[in-house]
Amino acid sequence: METKDKVLMINPEKCTGCRLCELVCAVKHDGVSNPSRSRIKVMKWEMDGVYIPMACQQCQDAPCKAVCPAGALSRNDELNTIEVDQDKCIGCRSCVAVCPFGAMGFNSIDRKVFKCDLCGGDPQCVRFCEVECVEYVDVNDVAVIKKKEAAAKLHAKSHKVALKEA
Amino acid sequence: MSLDRKIAYINLTTGDVEVKPIPLDVRRKFLGGRGLDAYLLLNHSEKGCDPLGPDNPLIVSGGILTATCASATARTHVMAKSPLTGLLGSCNMGGFFAPEMAWAGFHHLVIKGKAKKPSYIYIHNGEIQIRDAKNIWGKTTTDAQWAIRDELDDQEVKSLVCGPAGENLVAFANVMTGIKNAGGRTGMGAVMGSKNLKAIACRGTMDINIAHPVEALEYNKRFIDQITSAKVNKTQGTLGTPMIWGATNSWGGVRTRNFQYNQCEYADDIEPEAIDDICEDTMGPYHMSGCFGCQVHCRAQYRIPSGPLKGKYEEGPEYTSQGAFGGETDTPRAETVLVGNHLVDQYGMDNLETGSLISWAMELYEKGIISSKDTDGLDLRFGNDEAVLEMIERICFRKGKVADALANGGIPASKTFGKDSFSYLIQVKGMSNLHSDERATPGLALNIATSSRGSDHLRSRPAIDLYHLPEEVLQKIYGSPIPYDGKLSSEHTEYIGKPWQVFWQENCYMGVDCLGICKYHTTFLGATLPNYEDWPKVLYYNTGLEFTPEELWDISRRCNMIERLFNLREGLTRNDLEKGDMLNHRYFDEPTRRGAIDVVGRVIDKKKFVKMVDEFYEHKGLDKKGNPKTETLKQLGLENEPSHML
Numbered sequence: 001m002e003t004k005d006k007v008l009m010i011n012p013e014k015c016t017g018c019r020l021c022e023l024v025c026a027v028k029h030d031g032v033s034n035p036s037r038s039r040i041k042v043m044k045w046e047m048d049g050v051y052i053p054m055a056c057q058q059c060q061d062a063p064c065k066a067v068c069p070a071g072a073l074s075r076n077d078e079l080n081t082i083e084v085d086q087d088k089c090i091g092c093r094s095c096v097a098v099c100p101f102g103a104m105g106f107n108s109i110d111r112k113v114f115k116c117d118l119c120g121g122d123p124q125c126v127r128f129c130e131v132e133c134v135e136y137v138d139v140n141d142v143a144v145i146k147k148k149e150a151a152a153k154l155h156a157k158s159h160k161v162a163l164k165e166a
Numbered sequence: 167m168s169l170d171r172k173i174a175y176i177n178l179t180t181g182d183v184e185v186k187p188i189p190l191d192v193r194r195k196f197l198g199g200r201g202l203d204a205y206l207l208l209n210h211s212e213k214g215c216d217p218l219g220p221d222n223p224l225i226v227s228g229g230i231l232t233a234t235c236a237s238a239t240a241r242t243h244v245m246a247k248s249p250l251t252g253l254l255g256s257c258n259m260g261g262f263f264a265p266e267m268a269w270a271g272f273h274h275l276v277i278k279g280k281a282k283k284p285s286y287i288y289i290h291n292g293e294i295q296i297r298d299a300k301n302i303w304g305k306t307t308t309d310a311q312w313a314i315r316d317e318l319d320d321q322e323v324k325s326l327v328c329g330p331a332g333e334n335l336v337a338f339a340n341v342m343t344g345i346k347n348a349g350g351r352t353g354m355g356a357v358m359g360s361k362n363l364k365a366i367a368c369r370g371t372m373d374i375n376i377a378h379p380v381e382a383l384e385y386n387k388r389f390i391d392q393i394t395s396a397k398v399n400k401t402q403g404t405l406g407t408p409m410i411w412g413a414t415n416s417w418g419g420v421r422t423r424n425f426q427y428n429q430c431e432y433a434d435d436i437e438p439e440a441i442d443d444i445c446e447d448t449m450g451p452y453h454m455s456g457c458f459g460c461q462v463h464c465r466a467q468y469r470i471p472s473g474p475l476k477g478k479y480e481e482g483p484e485y486t487s488q489g490a491f492g493g494e495t496d497t498p499r500a501e502t503v504l505v506g507n508h509l510v511d512q513y514g515m516d517n518l519e520t521g522s523l524i525s526w527a528m529e530l531y532e533k534g535i536i537s538s539k540d541t542d543g544l545d546l547r548f549g550n551d552e553a554v555l556e557m558i559e560r561i562c563f564r565k566g567k568v569a570d571a572l573a574n575g576g577i578p579a580s581k582t583f584g585k586d587s588f589s590y591l592i593q594v595k596g597m598s599n600l601h602s603d604e605r606a607t608p609g610l611a612l613n614i615a616t617s618s619r620g621s622d623h624l625r626s627r628p629a630i631d632l633y634h635l636p637e638e639v640l641q642k643i644y645g646s647p648i649p650y651d652g653k654l655s656s657e658h659t660e661y662i663g664k665p666w667q668v669f670w671q672e673n674c675y676m677g678v679d680c681l682g683i684c685k686y687h688t689t690f691l692g693a694t695l696p697n698y699e700d701w702p703k704v705l706y707y708n709t710g711l712e713f714t715p716e717e718l719w720d721i722s723r724r725c726n727m728i729e730r731l732f733n734l735r736e737g738l739t740r741n742d743l744e745k746g747d748m749l750n751h752r753y754f755d756e757p758t759r760r761g762a763i764d765v766v767g768r769v770i771d772k773k774k775f776v777k778m779v780d781e782f783y784e785h786k787g788l789d790k791k792g793n794p795k796t797e798t799l800k801q802l803g804l805e806n807e808p809s810h811m812l
Contacts, residue, residue, distance in 0.1 A: 013450065019458055020458075027379050034372070128386075130461040
């Protein structure tokens with residue numbers, strides 16, 4: 001599978017808030033059920049019916065990598081991910097503090113930081129998300145997909161008729 | 167491992183907390199969830215205990231698979247003796263509570279006694295505290311949950327609460343979690359209120375080990391594909407349970423004006439598509455939400471579109487609210503249904519019981535058995551939207567003679583109203599029926615008559631009976647895991663084979679309730695969904711426990727028999743109109759007046775009904791009176807109950 005330029009694309013509008021992504025993420029990585037171990041996390045505003053999954057953006061100029069004093073974080077060009085080398089990690093949590101998305105986790109059970117590794121190119125959050133809120137797409141397609149969705153909405157607004165497919 | 171989740175005994179009178187493991191031999195007999203709850207109730211309550219007294223144990227649980235890598239293990243179950251029926255009290259709800267309780271270390275809670283002042287229980291990673299609820303008491307169900315989060319300074323806390331209706335001991339008060347996940351029916355919220363227990367709050371970050379994680383993940387994917395491939399679940403995920411309304415009402419299966427008609431006319435405003443339009447207008451195109459780990463996502467989101475509560479966020483309405491506040495009271499207006507749904511959720515009150523009792527009172531008003539003097543001037547006629555909404559409020563806060571009487575439940579209210587009010591009350595074992603009309607469907611009639619928690623559609627309903635599936639298909643479904651060589655009929659109007667179907671469904675629903683899985687993930691509305699053949703694999707991959715389908719079937723039967731034993735102990739008598747497996751006379755005497763050609767003009771044939779009950783008892787291993795035969799108890803290993811293993 002060509003993974004070099006693939007990224008997670010999240011469309012929060014579609015999230016049903018079921019948190020299956022959190023469950024399968026923990027089972028895949030740690031063999032246990034425990035959302036506090038999940039790399040992806042659904043943030044909720046229950047009284048507004050708003051659910052937004054948050055995950056690592058695998059930044060190009062990653063603050064976690066820049067701040068790490070132990071050189072434990074590096075870019076995997078093959079998968080387009082930022083990786084943690086647990087042997088080098090000193091557990092200072094600077095990366096947790098600096099991440100603008102809260103995507104770097106610290107596990108108080110194992111006392112280690114953890115982050116999304118895109119499951120080595122087959123992200124389980126995507127595989128299990130039946131409503132396709134979380135998708136794994138080519139980075140070049142993200143903007144096109146978003147454009148088309150936005151265009152469909154504009155069309156629906158001006159014509160009061162929704163197109164069959166966004 | 168989910169098997170290391172514990173049981174906690176909490177005494178609110180003394181403040182004592184005792185934590186115990188759940189032995190494997192208990193698991194092998196009762197699994198968990200509702201089945202083990204029933205065992206605990208039978209073993210921890212005395213015959214004739216006051217449902218609203220300190221000795222009535224309130225039991226809260228998740229299933230054996232809760233929060234494991236299985237599909238939709240979101241269900242929380244609550245059990246106690248019911249203040250509404252005096253028999254088995256039992257409710258089951260989705261949401262996120264039971265998984266959080268499992269991550270906090272517990273599968274079952276047995277709560278006894280009565281706190282001296284309003285209190286709530288807080289469970290965090292194996293620790294249990296009883297805390298002062300002075301800042302939470304009196305609040306609505308959602309306000310209470312958010313206040314607890316603020317007080318504990320943790321926005322991830324999940325709570326199970328009672329609302330004002332529970333505090334006011336309304337006999338059909340709910341326990342609630344989230345916005346609208348309701349443990350409805352049988353008044354478990356009133357049991358909470360009677361114990362001065364406002365809430366149970368949970369927060370957990372403890373691992374649940376999965377016995378075979380790789381296989382569990384892969385099998386879960388297969389399971390989910392099976393769930394989502396069913397057309398009925400796709401529709402549920404688009405329209406929610408209101409999708410049932412359209413077909414059922416046009417066919418003539420919805421009781422209206424209490425029990426006078428079986429179809430609600432001029433109901434375009436509450437058709438599923440009309441409700442869906444409101445959801446879309448107020449919440450956008452993606453307005454469905456789901457319980458923990460569920461892909462059916464049948465919970466719609468909406469804001470009240472008009473009127474004084476315009477803009478208030480709510481979820482639902484379920485099919486039950488369409489019937490309760492639209493059909494039965496003959497007020498088929500979207501705003502009434504949506505506002506009514508919002509009010510019962512906020513107050514923590516059973517929508518079904520509330521709507522049914524209001525419509526019963528409306529019929530009594532129409533017949534002159536109660537008058538405007540009794541209602542303090544409220545014009546309680548059918549079709550009066552304001553009266554419906556006003557009555558919801560009055561029942562919750564017990565305002566006025568009629569509402570206060572209704573808040574005690576139908577049978578006690580019939581004693582207050584006198585005359586022949588009881589004969590108009592559509593109930594079994596003291597619990598009102600869903601708004602469905604079973605006169606054209608003997609199988610469904612048998613289901614509501616014999617359901618363990620009173621008239622109910624979620625304990626043994628052979629809902630797929632309405633699909634007219636070919637007999638070979640029925641044989642395939644109902645002939646497994648135990649062979650069935652009797653006849654089955656594709657006709658919903660027939661009596662043949664229905665007792666077996668009801669018996670089979672009773673076991674199937676007990677199975678999912680022990681596992682902690684939602685009924686939309688088994689043979690309920692979808693004929694192709696997983697059951698006994700699939701559950702052993704899910705159980706094995708997640709817990710390491712090996713069961714055959716036949717063993718799981720026996721566990722289901724055993725747990726149902728425990729519920730039966732409890733009901734018999736508390737006075738269930740076969741033909742008793744208040745505490746028996748018997749229907750209101752109107753099912754036998756008043757033909758349906760509306761509906762499709764195979765529905766109109768029908769009654770339940772009493773002789774055939776009696777024969778169905780006999781046959782159903784035979785399948786369950788009961789004698790003609792409905793008591794278990796000695797050999798049945800022996801075969802199920804229940805000859806020494808209560809056995810006090812836990």
